[in-house]
Amino acid sequence: MDTENGTRWLSDEEQAAWRAHLEVSRLLMHQLERDLQPFGLTNNDYEILVNLSESEDHRMRMSDLATATLQSKSRLSHQITRMETAGLVRRVNCESDRRGLYAVLTDHGWDTMRKVAPHHVASVREHFIDRLPPEDLKALHQALLPVAKHLRSTRGRG
Amino acid sequence: MDTENGTRWLSDEEQAAWRAHLEVSRLLMHQLERDLQPFGLTNNDYEILVNLSESEDHRMRMSDLATATLQSKSRLSHQITRMETAGLVRRVNCESDRRGLYAVLTDHGWDTMRKVAPHHVASVREHFIDRLPPEDLKALHQALLPVAKHLRSTRGRG
């Protein structure tokens, strides 16, 4: 125990590391968002395009997509409605479960993905990957693994 | 160049590291938000309380607070209005610049901060700090420094 009330406050180094993580994660998201703006996409849009692009038949069940992107069903539903309006995606009924829907990439969605991806990768490189020597990137990755694992294990309304 | 169109795609290791960072930063924010909920605070509220708590006289100019918390002036203005309604903060006119306002912590805001901080620190420890051995935390911190530096240098509407 570090103090009279039993709280284990952060040491200077711990606090500095924590704040660095916070700062980087926020600035980075902002920057990526800005770099997507010229293409008329948000980070959210892009993430959905990535998920669908990497899926069998360019389609995913709404629930799975919601889980994969850490969004509530409601939020995803609104999001897909917007992307449908933008012509990036459409909803298709599911044969095997008549409650279910697939979100499916349209041709325009796929074209958009292929057009935007190189720019997005360049952005990720410029602002993140290429800022660290490979061994530091590796170290960072290794350090994050147990954190990710723990968070995953507690995430379902932990 | 890695491909016909000149895009330098991410290697497997780069992609894995990048996705780990993304995943951790999102799950972590969600988790911290959840842990603050019982106290009726959002991450946003908490961050403002931290900034004010650490400031001279528990007050900051609206603009400085907006910059410090990476929010637009408009967003901060609405945010402070809500916190004012909740009794955590109040607006005080600035003598030296009559356009200006301070956001000032109320007694209730300060009490709230002191009550909540230990829980928040415990949450940061549980989900982040205490998941990594000190040397890994140090490595992570070191790795993030150049990234943070670069992002800071480009952040003003880069």
Added chain:
DNA sequence: CTAAAGAAGTTGAAAGATTAACGAATATTA
């Protein structure tokens, strides 16, 4: 000193996110 330009902060409307309630279909179990 005055006119123009800039900075501080607010406002209202529009867009996005969250919450709770709901309808429809599937699973469970008694």
Added chain:
DNA sequence: TAATATTCGTTAATCTTTCAACTTCTTTAG
């Protein structure tokens, strides 16, 4: 198989964020 509980996804209401316009005050330039 009938009754109940769950899951899938949407909707409406509410809250938060963004965007653009605006007011007031300060600074700069002529």
